[in-house]
Amino acid sequence: MNIVKQRLSACTSILVGKKATLDGSTFIGRNEDFKSAWPKHMCVHSHKEFKATQSFVSKSNGFKISLPSIRYKYTATPEWTDEFGLLEENGINEYGVAMSATESAYANSNVLSYDPLVKDGISEEAMLTVVLPYVSTAKAGVKRLGEIVTKHGASEANGILFADNNEVWYMEIGSGHHWVAQRIPDDCYAVVANQLSIQKIDFNDSANFLASPNIQQFVQKNHLNPALESNFIFRDIFGTHTLFDEIYNTPRVWYGQKFLTPSKEQVPMDENLAFTLKPDRKLGIDDLTYVLSSHFQKTPYDPIGQGDATLKHKFRPISLAKTQESHVLQLRPNLPPALSGIQWLALGVPAQSIFVPFYAGASDVHSAYKLGNETYSPDSAYWTYKHVGILVDAHYPLFGPILKDLQDELTTKFKQHIHLIDQKAIQNSFSGKELEEYLTKNSIELQELGLTEFKKLAAQLITSATDLSPLNFKTDANL
Known part of the structure; x- marks a missing residue:
């Protein structure tokens, strides 16, 4: 048994x-x-x-x-x-x-x-x-x-x-x-x-x-x-x-x-x-x-x-x-x-x-979605998104709202793009290989949009975090 x-x-x-x-x-x-x-x-x-x-x-x-x-x-x-x-x-x-x-x-x-x-x-x-x-x-x-x-x-x-x-x-x-x-x-x-x-x-x-x-x-x-x-x-x-x-x-x-x-x-x-x-x-x-x-x-x-x-x-x-x-x-x-x-x-x-x-x-998918192992690498889609999460974790009350604003903005853009992609495919009666190529190109562009914006956010958060060290010291401006 x-x-x-x-x-x-x-x-x-x-x-x-x-x-x-x-x-x-x-x-x-x-x-x-x-x-x-x-x-x-x-x-x-x-x-x-x-x-x-x-x-x-x-x-x-x-x-x-x-x-x-x-x-x-x-x-x-x-x-x-x-x-x-x-x-x-x-x-x-x-x-x-x-x-x-x-x-x-x-x-x-x-x-x-x-x-x-x-x-x-x-x-x-x-x-x-x-x-x-x-x-x-x-x-x-x-x-x-x-x-x-x-x-x-x-x-x-x-x-x-x-x-x-x-x-x-x-x-x-x-x-x-x-x-x-x-x-x-x-x-x-x-x-x-x-x-x-x-x-x-x-x-x-x-x-x-x-x-x-x-x-x-x-x-x-x-x-x-x-x-x-x-x-x-x-x-x-x-x-x-x-x-x-x-x-x-x-x-x-x-x-x-x-x-x-x-x-x-x-x-x-x-x-x-x-x-x-x-x-x-x-x-x-x-x-x-x-x-x-x-x-x-x-x-x-x-x-x-x-x-x-x-x-x-x-x-x-x-x-x-x-x-x-x-x-x-x-x-x-x-x-x-x-x-x-x-x-x-x-x-x-x-x-x-x-x-x-x-x-x-x-x-096909964006090349970054085919990359990444258990050690961080910036060329991986998984690690790009995971990186932002780790940066936000360290200062959630400060960075959380910034992340939320980007999530809302991107979600709106994705919906707008889907509407336009649908319209063009239907208006032009795309089918077969032509439709496949059209959807592949646009899907990869949507994946690229998400990656680009999250990389920008990571750069912003890293820059902001430089002033949040416990070793920071605020000098009295009157001295």
Whole structure:
């Protein structure tokens, strides 16, 4: 029997249905949290058709799988090194399917004693690479990954986000071979934070729920359902309810729901928070980036706020120093996939970085997004954004507002550029290679704009910091 200790990354995810958004877009987004100095790159994998059978072998745990002969074009954000696996994490493919993998979670010991995690099963490291390039809808993504877990097993408990223009799905792996998935209602959103979060499963509603074969029989046979009635609550059967959840996980969900549905009064340590909620207003990109960049602003729990020292560090915030990158994948309605999909990517800590838009239809990225290792280097996009964050950290009350002004200014410019880029592409009826080249050129220019402005800000902050040394001495002007 293979008993696996899960290697966790501590992420926060958000998913939004099309009727809950300003323009009918679907959204999925997530913070990838692992280490405070561990760069991410960005790349575009081209469409390829192979004559020979292809296979994937994980450097992380030896997971093996044969792959289809046609690999669709897709974007990805891999690690700076593949020594521990690819960890491509998030992207959008040529069919306009978005995927983010994964939201690490915990399964309880009761379930794992009957269906242990599989040492060489699929893990976070491989999921995007072996699923996203081979599916044409969000639901197909759930089904493909589900079939892999059922056949090969999973080495981790995880949550995986999928979206296309019409549907948003959240999938959770709760043991070695069992999983469920729920379609986010079109008028709702979900915020997830390192817990198995899906609640009641309706096995008769395949339009909105999917699950591993025989999961009901597995639970019944092994007496795993704690419910007094016949309800199948996945979170209660497979998940955990501990003090760790109440300190580390549920407060993040509480804050996301507090911001998006302020009419609903709740408390941070409530373990009965709803999985999906209707927002009090239509949501846009700014709402999602706010949640992913948040650190309990306007509450006593903000670690950089003015509250009591104990409360300021009581709960784990959403945006923190160990965030490698944060992304929001937006699929806009009534546009071809190349133009519809926008990958908003903030390298480093999102609260101190900026979400830069990149068109899914582009074929390349700025050279700085291909550079950077674990030691600082100024030619790396990751380190450019991380550098500003470190400078701001040293003098947050003074430098924080300056950073915020630039973030607001750049966000406005990015939206203006997207509007103009869209207009020109539509007016000129760009398609095929012409559209790809147009979107590549403009996406790289947007990435260059963000880098240039943050380098200017770094120079400004360094210059200002020269007068903030503890060795400074102010002489009486009258002497």
